[in-house]
Amino acid sequence: MNHWPPLFPFLSLIPSGKRRRRRGIQRVFCYPRNGKEIEVHQRNVEVRLLQEAAMVAVGRSYESYVVVMKVHAPTATRRVKRAPIDLVTVLDVSGGGVRLQMMKRAMRLIFSLLNEMDRLSIVVYSSSSKRLLPLKLMSSDGRRSARRIVDALRSNGQGMSVNDALKKAAKVLEDRREKRRGSIVIISDGQDNDQSQRNSTNHNLPVVTTTRLPQSDIRVHSIGFGTCGHAPNDDSFCKILNGLLGVVVQDVRLQLGFVSGSAPAEISSVYSSTTGPAFVGSNSVRVGDLHSSEEREFLVELKVPLSSSGSHRVMCVRCSHRDLFTQEIVYSRDYRLLIPRPPQSVRPSCHSIERLRNLHISTRAVAESRRLMDRNHLSGARHLLTSARALLMQTCSGSAEEFIRRLEIELGELNWRSRRERASNNNSEAEDKTEALTPTSAWRAAERLAKVAIMRKHMNRVRDLHGFDNARF
Secondary structure (H helix, E strand, C coil): CCCCCCHHHHHCCCCCCCCCCCCCCCCCCCCCCCCCCEEEECCEEEEEEEEEEEEEEEECCEEEEEEEEEEEECCCCCCCCCCCCEEEEECCCCCCCHHHHHHHHHHHHHHHHHCCEEEEEEEEEECCEEEEEEEEEHHHHHHHHHHHHHCCCCCCCCCCCCHHHHHHHHHHHHCCCCCCCCCCEECCCCCCHHHHHHHHHCCCCCCCEECCCCCCCCCEEECCCCCCCCCHHHHHHHHHHHHHHCEEEEEEEEEECCCCCCCCEEEEEEEECCCCEEHHHECEEEEEEEECCCCCEEEEEEEEHHCCCCCHHHHHEEEEEECCCCCCEEEEEEEEEECCCCCCCCCCCCHHHHHHHHHHHHHHHHHHHHHHHHHCCCHHHHHHHHHHHHHCCCCCCCCCHHHHHHHHHHHHHHHHHHHHHHHHHHHHHHCCCCCCCHHHHHHHHHHHHHHHHHHHHHHCCCCCCCHHHHHHC
């Protein structure tokens, strides 16, 4: 049984099914591969470990420490052609004036960046959502059709949640016959990204956030103009769009283990710290798509027995990705990385190691709290964040302040979500208690339900011939 010390009092809140409990230390080996099984690609993804390690926990028979792993994408050259892409743009037309003109200008820049092998679809939303352009090749005719649609856009009613439009955009990509790299770009006034706007330091550039659809490989890029006092210049905006479209390696995955003969050890968890705190796996890590020269940082938590704490360990990293043109899995060469040994103190004196420890505390707390929030366990997520904040306050170090602010921002978003759910529950209860059930009230309730059903049918009906371009008769 694992005995976590007081250093991590909040770990007991993580559900037992998600905490990777193992009775013993397992060895994971990387075996040599058959040469016919793989293809070594010339554009390798580079993986390296920083030469610092921080102790995070000490048990009766083991100790846990964290190291930093960096994954670096190759640099794209002019000779390398960009693979064709299927792009679905989701446009918020609820606003007018300057915001609408910024959106049209952004779409014209997107037209100029797409080549004839790329395909584009346009979905708009305001009080309802509609697909205006099916997935169409950006030939001269397709480009002309897209320009006509964008030029004719007008402000239309009040804004609504982007979720319905996002579902239609995802449906466009899911219904394709020809599967290739696809992305969704949401262009709006940025009201759905209030937190990102508050954190933005440059208010002359649009706020850009990137997420991934749940249970899907589709990336969603959101561009919000809410913080822009005026239209951004073409050069800066083209750099943003080129960064979103210029993927050099797709669906990067890492298989982590130890070289045969290394001292026993276990990779208990891996957290992403670059694209937002998130748990990404243990022995198998999904990195995702990488742009030219992009670098991702991961925190690798290792668990080793005390009997061999001073031994050397060599990590084996096997990297794979999908070819942008053929969509086949391509394996890069294996990396053998010497794992640095941590200082034998849980509270180090070195500033860089102390910062790494604080980074691990905040990253793990935020990542695990979000997993609890996904299961609607808000009280557990709140306790996890407050415990981590209290732990950082005890360190009395200058590096802890930035991580404390991050935890406070996460707590603010959690409290806002709790208030919203509480208000929604109160409204539903109030509607149920408005009047007693009588023949007249039952008739009125039936009328209300019928109106809601008609409205939902109107919003979800296939009035825009959605999917007919790929229909199979």
